[in-house]
Amino acid sequence: MSVRRIALERVERLLDLAWETWRDDPDRARRYVELARKIAMKGRVRLPRRLKRRFCKRCNAPLIPGETARVRLRTNRMPHVSVTCLECGTVYRYPYLREVKERRRKRSVRGGGERGQEEAQR
Numbered sequence: 001m002s003v004r005r006i007a008l009e010r011v012e013r014l015l016d017l018a019w020e021t022w023r024d025d026p027d028r029a030r031r032y033v034e035l036a037r038k039i040a041m042k043g044r045v046r047l048p049r050r051l052k053r054r055f056c057k058r059c060n061a062p063l064i065p066g067e068t069a070r071v072r073l074r075t076n077r078m079p080h081v082s083v084t085c086l087e088c089g090t091v092y093r094y095p096y097l098r099e100v101k102e103r104r105r106k107r108s109v110r111g112g113g114e115r116g117q118e119e120a121q122r
């Protein structure tokens with residue numbers, strides 16, 4: 001197994017721990033995030049999106065929706081997800097215009113007939 005692979009696994013494990021620990025011991029949870037980030041840096045691994053969005057880059061708090069983070073969909077100017085760290089107030093914005101365009105494209109290709117089916121499956 002490659003070093004990077006191992007580093008990534010540890011990072012993920014530490015982030016899991018940080019999420020679990022937050023309620024009981026926020027300081028320890030922050031420490032886990034800090035360690036996870038250090039490991040990623042040392043192993044020079046680029047964190048995949050799902051991991052990158054799980055903590056606050058500014059204050060190292062795990063970003064738990066409904067607990068340490070406020071997550072909102074917003075469509076002013078551009079459609080985006082806004083994640084606010086409730087610990088330090090930093091706001092992260094993740095645009096999802098590409099996904100919207102993708103969906104529009106699929107819809108126009110398939111035409112209106114199948115749309116009802118798709119809705120029913122949900």
Ligand SMILES: [Zn+2]
Binds near residue numbers: 056087088090
């Ligand atoms: Zn923060």
